[in-house]
Amino acid sequence: MKRLFRRPTSRATTLLVPVGHGLGAFHAGDGVTAPVQQVRVGAEMVDLSDTEFLLWSLAHGLVDEGGRPTPCTSGELRTYVDEPAVFRSLSERGLLAEVTPGTSESVGFAAAHRLLPLAVGLGNSAREPWQFSVGLLESPLAQLTAPLFDVWQWAHLSPDLWTACREAVAVARSAGIDAPDQIDPEQTLAGVLTALPQLLASRICCLDVRIAGLR
Amino acid sequence: MTDRTHAVFPIGHYMGERHPERRHVIRIGLEHRTVTEDEFGVWVLAHGLPAAGGRTWTVGHVLDLAAESGLPPAADMIHTMRGAGLLATLGPADGEALRFARSYRLDPLLVGIGNSEDEPDRYQVGWPGAPAVAVLDASSYELWQWGHVAPSLWHTHQVRERVAADLGEQATVTGLLDGLLGDVRELLAACCAYLDLSRQ
Numbered sequence: 001m002k003r004l005f006r007r008p009t010s011r012a013t014t015l016l017v018p019v020g021h022g023l024g025a026f027h028a029g030d031g032v033t034a035p036v037q038q039v040r041v042g043a044e045m046v047d048l049s050d051t052e053f054l055l056w057s058l059a060h061g062l063v064d065e066g067g068r069p070t071p072c073t074s075g076e077l078r079t080y081v082d083e084p085a086v087f088r089s090l091s092e093r094g095l096l097a098e099v100t101p102g103t104s105e106s107v108g109f110a111a112a113h114r115l116l117p118l119a120v121g122l123g124n125s126a127r128e129p130w131q132f133s134v135g136l137l138e139s140p141l142a143q144l145t146a147p148l149f150d151v152w153q154w155a156h157l158s159p160d161l162w163t164a165c166r167e168a169v170a171v172a173r174s175a176g177i178d179a180p181d182q183i184d185p186e187q188t189l190a191g192v193l194t195a196l197p198q199l200l201a202s203r204i205c206c207l208d209v210r211i212a213g214l215r
Numbered sequence: 216m217t218d219r220t221h222a223v224f225p226i227g228h229y230m231g232e233r234h235p236e237r238r239h240v241i242r243i244g245l246e247h248r249t250v251t252e253d254e255f256g257v258w259v260l261a262h263g264l265p266a267a268g269g270r271t272w273t274v275g276h277v278l279d280l281a282a283e284s285g286l287p288p289a290a291d292m293i294h295t296m297r298g299a300g301l302l303a304t305l306g307p308a309d310g311e312a313l314r315f316a317r318s319y320r321l322d323p324l325l326v327g328i329g330n331s332e333d334e335p336d337r338y339q340v341g342w343p344g345a346p347a348v349a350v351l352d353a354s355s356y357e358l359w360q361w362g363h364v365a366p367s368l369w370h371t372h373q374v375r376e377r378v379a380a381d382l383g384e385q386a387t388v389t390g391l392l393d394g395l396l397g398d399v400r401e402l403l404a405a406c407c408a409y410l411d412l413s414r415q
Contacts, residue, residue, distance in 0.1 A: 022343070023360050024327030029335025038327070043364050057343065116363055118324050120409075123231025123240065133231065136324075136348070136406065153230060153242060156322075156363075203326055203342055208363065214414060 014100045016074045017196055018059040019113065019207045020046065041094055042209040048095075055081050056095055061201025069201035074098065094209060101193035102186075110162035110189050112210050115155040119204040134204045142202040144195075147172075147182055151192050152205060160210040165189045217293055219275035222305040222396070225261040226319065228409050243300055244412040250301065257281055257292045261302055263404035269355070269397030272404070274304060303410075305396075312392040316368040319410045321399060323362040325349075340407050349405030355398040359408055367413035368395060 020039035026047075027035045037053035039046050048056060058080055061069040074087070081087075090096040099109040122133035122140050132149035135141035144152060151168055158164035165188045172182040181187040199205050217223075227241035227248065239255040241248050250258060260280050263272035274293060281289035296302045303319070305311050325348055328339035338356035339347035351359060358371060365371045372388075372395055379386035402408035 021323075021360075021363060022326040024329025024339065025331070027330050027332045027335050029330070029332060031332070035332070037329070040360055040363070045360075117228070117322075118326060120228065120324065121230035121240070124234050126234045129234050137229075141342075153228070157245065206326070211364065214364070214366065 012101045012103070012190075012194075013071045013073060014098050015193065015196060016059050016072050016077055016096060016098055017200060017207060018056050019095055019097055019209060020056075021116065021118075021206050021208060022057075039095060040208075042211050046093060046095065048090075049086075051081065051083055051086050052090055052095075055083065055086055056090060059096055060203065061197050063201070069197045071197045097207075099193055099196075102190040106189060106193055107162055107186065110165065110193075111160050113161050114159070114208045114210055115151070115161050115164065115192075115199075115205055116208050117152055117156060117205050121149065121153060134202075142198060142204050144198075147188070148192065148195055148199075151188070152199065155192075159214065161192070162189065165192065217274050217290070217297060217304050218306060219273060219278065220306075221274050222271050223261045223274045223277055223293070224303045224305070224315075224319075224399070224410060225258050225403065226301055226303055226410050226412075227258075228322065228411060241301060242411075248299055248301055250296070253286050254292050254296060254301075256284065256286050257289050257296065258301055260284070260289075262406070263400050265349070265404045267400075267404060269401040271396075272400055312389070312396065313369070316372050316392060316395065318367070318413055320365060320367045320413045321358060321362045321371075321402065321408050322411055323359045323402075323408045325407050327356075327360065340405075349402075349407045351401065351405070351407075354394065355401045358395070358398045359402055362408060368399065369413070371395060 020041040023038040023040055025035050026038050036047040039048060039056065058077055059072050062072050062076060064070045097109065099106050119134050119136060119141060122135055124132050130146060131143045132146060133140040133143055134152065151164060155161060155164035158167055166185045169183055169185045169188055177183060181191050227243040230240040230242050232239050238249040241250065257277060260277045277293065278289050293302060297304055303315060305315050325340045326343065328341055328347055330338045336353050338351045340351060340359065341348035372391055375391050375395065
């Protein structure tokens with residue numbers, strides 16, 4: 001059976017990921033108050049300085065020499081912005097998080113976070129029916145495999161990403177699918193987390209924290 | 216048949232055209248609905264036009280634009296899509312706006328770019344580093360930024376009601392709901408949000 005999620009590497013990289021929905025610059029308009037950058041995390045609006053926002057934005061994805069998104073790690077990000085205090089501040093406020101696909105800790109990460117779509121689906125094509133585009137009408141931003149497209153479109157209806165993976169597995173099993181990475185929630189989660197650099201760099205979704213009582 | 220003067224809203228998150236079936240897929244709650252190319256055209260027209268801003272967008276507007284666009288007569292399609300939950304219509308009768316607000320929530324799309332010192336009441340949304348997809352007023356922008364958290368439009372209405380009371384403003388339920396629906400329309404017409412079933 002062909003694997004439909006990208007296989008996590010044997011020595012999985014510990015990813016550094018941004019959490020929250022970027023709301024942009026806020027100017028009070030009084031000519032006095034310094035502007036801030038705002039991010040919504042759960043039910044909170046967080047103000048970021050320019051340096052904090054730069055670090056948070058870079059964590060969405062770095063690109064290699066060919067323009068392809070590469071996993072963002074704390075070590076790599078520090079080569080761009082070496083500000084340990086800023087780094088620590090963002091982590092303590094839940095705006096940056098580290099997760100290693102395929103580990104038991106990654107389940108805890110998924111149970112504490114949601115995946116929210118920020119674009120529309122653009123469907124597949126007759127030439128490549130296994131690839132699904134996501135973006136704005138007439139403006140594709142990313143191409144996803146069918147199982148990843150499914151997680152992207154349904155995950156926000158679950159209270160958290162781990163529940164979303166377990167529900168995706170239940171649907172796959174009821175449909176008679178036998179691909180191991182689609183009928184084992186931990187493998188499904190590992191596939192989603194491995195794809196996070198692609199998902200976050202293209203801004204077709206964002207991570208948010210789990211909100212108690214919201215489904 | 217649906218009244219031409221009633222407001223019309225598209226419901227659902229577009230998932231694209233599926234091949235080889237050549238049907239457009241729209242997710243509503245936990246279900247997919249499929250529509251033909253012509254029905255998809257009507258669903259798109261029901262979003263409204265950015266130039267119309269937050270003004271009421273009616274069944275009549277959709278019928279007229281569908282005819283101008285060369286679509287088949289749209290009245291039957293609107294009736295069918297309303298029955299399938301893909302369109303919601305809203306008349307002036309007591310309680311209709313309230314029921315609508317309780318039934319649906321607004322999910323935002325895109326990311327914020329923000330406002331500027333020169334134009335603090337105009338908020339851009341789109342993609343970082345690209346031209347803005349939409350420029351919103353403060354009220355629409357506030358609805359957009361909290362959409363992922365609010366379980367329904369009714370919840371947002373209640374928040375606005377409390378804020379108005381705290382500020383000592385004379386606000387009626389009808390006036391607040393009209394303002395809220397105007398903000399919803401502005402976001403739909405600008406393609407930076409969609410309506411879905413309210414959360415429990």
